[in-house]
Amino acid sequence: MDRRSFVRAGLAGAGMAGLGRPLDLEAAAGGAAGADLQASAEADGDVVIVKDVPVPMRDGLDLMTDLYLPAADGVPLEEPLPAVLARTPYDKMRPISIEHAMFFARNGYVSVVQDCRGRFNSGGDFFPFVQEPEDGYDTVEWVAQHPSCDGQVGTYGVSYQAWVQFETATLNPPSLKTMIPYQGPTNAYTYSMKCGGALGLGLLQWILSVASNGNEARANPQITEAIDEMRTGQTFLDWASRTPWRRGETPLSLAPTYEEAAHQLYFDNYDYSDFWRQPGLGMDEHFESYPDMPILWVVGWFDWYPRTISDGYQAMVRMGRENQHILIGPWTHNNFASSIGEVNFGTEGARIVTYDDYLNLELRWFDRWLKGDESADVWAPAKYFIMGGGDGRKAENGRINQGGEWRYEESWPPAAARATAFHLHEGGTLAPEAPSARTSSTTYTYDPRNTVSSNGRCIVAYGPALEFGFQGMGPRDQIEMETLPGHGIPGMPIASRPDVLVFQTDPLPEDLTIAGDITAVLFISSDAPDTDFYVKLLDVHPTSPDYPSGYAFPVSEGILRARYRDGFEQSVLMTEGEVYRLEFPLEPSANLFRAGHRIRVDVYSSSFPNFDINRNTGNPRDRRWRVANNTVHHEAGNASHLSLPLLP
Known part of the structure; x- marks a missing residue:
């Protein structure tokens, strides 16, 4: 038959x-x-x-x-x-x-x-x-x-x-x-669980979520109940502040296969070893x-993975692999909404507005490469959204109009982009000119018991984001949100904290657009053997009737755990007072900074709950803490700066 x-x-x-x-x-x-x-x-x-x-x-x-x-x-x-x-x-x-x-x-x-x-x-x-x-x-x-x-x-x-x-x-x-x-x-390691050597806590929360409906939990509903309580809302923040976890001491121990995975992926293999290769x-x-x-690489600017998708696409192109395409939209995880977090981007020029639009693009892609249909329109190789250019007013849905436009080009990053250094200067100035001062630095005190709240591209949904899920995890004004008791003052500007360094340009005389890879170069010293340096790039709107204090829109971010400054294969602790050069990538981005806006760079040493709390001891298994006095140098011989991909 x-x-x-x-x-x-x-x-x-x-x-x-x-x-x-x-x-x-x-x-x-x-x-x-x-x-x-x-x-x-x-x-x-x-x-x-x-x-x-x-x-x-x-x-x-x-x-x-x-x-x-x-x-x-x-x-x-x-x-x-x-x-x-x-x-x-x-x-x-x-x-x-x-x-x-x-x-x-x-x-x-x-x-x-x-x-x-x-x-x-x-x-x-x-x-x-x-x-x-x-x-x-x-x-x-x-x-x-x-x-x-x-x-x-x-x-x-x-x-x-x-x-x-x-x-x-x-x-x-x-x-x-x-x-x-x-x-x-x-x-x-590089893009998910050990970003810059810091523990990316979003995937740790994800392990709890799959454990809650894994084999052990499905056989015993009480296990699901215990793990669900651990993985959601404020309870997860409490557990996340107590890393490293120890085997047998959390509700995850009720699901042994998942507990073992969590420990091997998070708490047993800190350095980049053959385990990760x-x-x-x-x-x-x-x-x-x-x-x-052919590969179609797809991501959103406020998802977990813009840098890895961008890097992967570029690597394949460098290898000579043909028919590599990339699509980057103003989205969070697994959605195509044009309003996310506190921001409206708009849909003008968008060919993808709904999930159905995306499914049809996938269909055309498969028609082109599995059925040989050369008439299938899969668009230009690089399809990306440049944020910015909106009127900055508050829309009817209560979100700020950041705006933006779609570009369809032959390559990513755009061939016209030029890496341009913006230097940190004494007094909080950010400018293309290199500093001339022979000695200049700024010191701040980082206390692990008082972290800065993750805000803007937060992977762990908490606070206002809980209600809206992935769409709530998008960009927000840089106002502190409540994370852990005693950590920060909810409602206050992050820039007002004494442990946050702020460097910004004068109001821009004309529009300035970036699109591509972003790199931070910091010259630092510390009295601690290890600490974190976190950098955030911001588009600061001027004051307006809707936003009397202005609005700080998060464009990009990156982090490096200082003990990994020479590479992730082996950690090397710092010597007190010695100046070290840190170079690390931020997430790629594309944004139009309108005339009258400022470009701002914030530097600090924590972003919780996106990343675990560095207790500054240099030993990741040490649950004690110490205060770190961290210094950023911005002088002629140690010119800390951000490299931005400027478009003409």
Whole structure:
């Protein structure tokens, strides 16, 4: 019996043809699984859905996978078609996963969604990231050999579903022809968990979220309750202030597999070692092994991952990989809203306003590279949003009009961008001219018991952001928010704190636009063996009837833990009073600073809860604290500055 006849027989029945009726798994899975197992199939108009097909991995474990097959009259089409694959730890039966899978199937693709190892219907234990290269490779090649597939596979997905794409590509599966990683990192250490050597707490909170519905928690609802309380709202901030955690001493110990993952990823491997270089964590270490394929790199300015997406795209271009495209919008994580945080950006010139718009771009991308449709419009290679240029008034929704415009160009960063130094000067001035003073510096006192609140590009939703989720985690005026008791004064300007250094230009005489990579160079000294230096770039609006004190719009930020100033492979403590040169990247950005605005640079030593609290002892496992007196030098021989990518 041929495949079409077989599936027709499996779907035969009254009412909705074959709803929930069993299919012979060997046929449904293309002959790859044992006959003693069964999947189930149902027809949904022009799509046949085959659920819970066990796809075998190289170690003998099966991962449960749903196939969405284009059909006519409830029967899969005979013609083999390209396949698109999404692998998820979030449940392949989530409505959004089903919606996206159905979209691609209805547009002529074998659409495949799989539960990652140890998640929901798939067996085994879940250890984030490290298991995905082999599982991804085996799944891609299994899909490519399925009778419904023509041997070509593309991948898509957001967040962890982007991680798994990068991880799969490290092993060079021959059937992987293109991918669309949307908001995910190319290196877990550099861009996610150890940003500048500081612990990025957003992924620690994420580990708690997946632990709360992991295997242990699903077997015992009380575990879910305990972990949920730990991971949300003020309680998470309290736990985050008590890092490093110790095994067995938090509610996460109720889910041992997730506790072990948290400790290995956060508290056991501080330096950049071979642990981080493995394909599941150091994906950019293996770029040479990637298939030579088109990639659409997608991110938002206020997401977790603009720098990694920008760096990854640029690395592939430098390697000579063709058909690399990048899309950067004014978004937070997994949304395309033009109003986020406290800011309106507007939609003028936007080709993506809703998630449906983005799905259609993905479809055109797959049509171009999996079906060879040269008429599919995938736009220019670089599609990015330049923020700024709005009227700065408060709109009806209560948000400031920052404004902006879309650019469609041949490269990112723009070829016309020129790195231009803006120097820190005595008295809080920021200017292109280098300082001439023989000695000049500013000292501030950083107390780990009184951190500065993360505000603007905060990864951990807290305070006002809790109500709005990812859309609430966008840009905000630089006003302190309540984090931990006794930390800061909520409602006061961050710039008014004595432990925040502020350097700003005079009001700009004309518009100034930046687009591209941003680098901080600080000459510093300290009386502590280790401390953090955090830099934020701001677009300061002048006073107005709506904002009598002006408005400080966050453009970019970056951090470096001083003990990693010579590299992340080994920490080197500081000697009191010695001057050190720190050079570290900020997040890339694109912003128009209007005439009359100021460019401002803030320097301080904490940003909680985005990053863990550096207790200044130099020993990450030491829970004691000490005050650090930190100095930033801005003199002729030690000219601290920001390098900004100016457009003419």
